[in-house]
């Protein structure tokens with residue numbers, strides 16, 4: 001931990017690095033090892049069919065179940081995605097141009113995001129034509145604790161949302177074949193993030209030397225959280241997109257697509273625009 005703290009990323013705006021992490025579905029990515037992919041359907045997956053009329057309902061339930069189990073911990077995923085609740089993020093690289101929103105420049109090292117397990121999947125709509133997904137999710141509460149560096153001192157920051165966070169995610173995929181299985185190749189992830197109230201708490205911002213200034217900075221941030229968030233939205237979204245892309249891309253390489261959708265066509269059938277059930 002200490003080691004990490006001294007390993008700070010370059011100075012950037014405090015909020016640009018922090019707010020983003022609220023919405024992050026994801027992870028410190030590590031090397032995959034011996035586990036290749038699931039050769040049998042894992043118990044944390046509920047299968048659906050493209051042909052079923054209530055596909056959206058089925059895939060919504062399926063995703064909710066999967067998220068719960070994955071956050072609890074799937075042994076085969078552990079080496080690939082690590083723990084998700086709490087989610088520990090290290091050395092976040094985050095670029096924000098025009099950091100005028102907050103004139104405190106800091107480096108942020110380790111962040112702990114809690115309560116991702118409370119995510120609720122409102123809808124998971126599978127597009128039958130191109131196998132992309134449109135997700136709607138809600139997070140009732142997120143708490144985040146981060147260490148950051150200011151004037152050479154290591155400080156603690158906590159943030160929490162006080163109303164729901166809503167995220168809409170578009171996931172684009174291609175299909176590819178491997179060993180006779182069809183897999184998803186996640187090609188694009190786009191998030192739209194809407195937060196409810198956001199509140200910050202610093203610990204000893206000026207080493208306790210200037211409580212008044214500390215309080216006034218906090219009050220400014222907390223009263224104007226929406227403006228801060230809007231300024232930082234583009235870069236926040238970019239980082240969340242990157243992190244969720246990495247996570248989903250990796251997970252999809254571990255799970256043959258037919259465990260999600262039993263009647264998914266092969267890439268060849270798909271390119272010829274034939275669904276197996278209509279043959």
Ligand SMILES: *[C@@H]1O[C@H](CO)[C@@H](O)[C@H](O)[C@H]1NC(C)=O
Pocket residue numbers: 174175176185186187
């Ligand atoms: C997945 O998609 C990327 C970008 O579209 C491509 O470069 C890569 O080769 C694809 N992987 C497979 C296994 O098809």
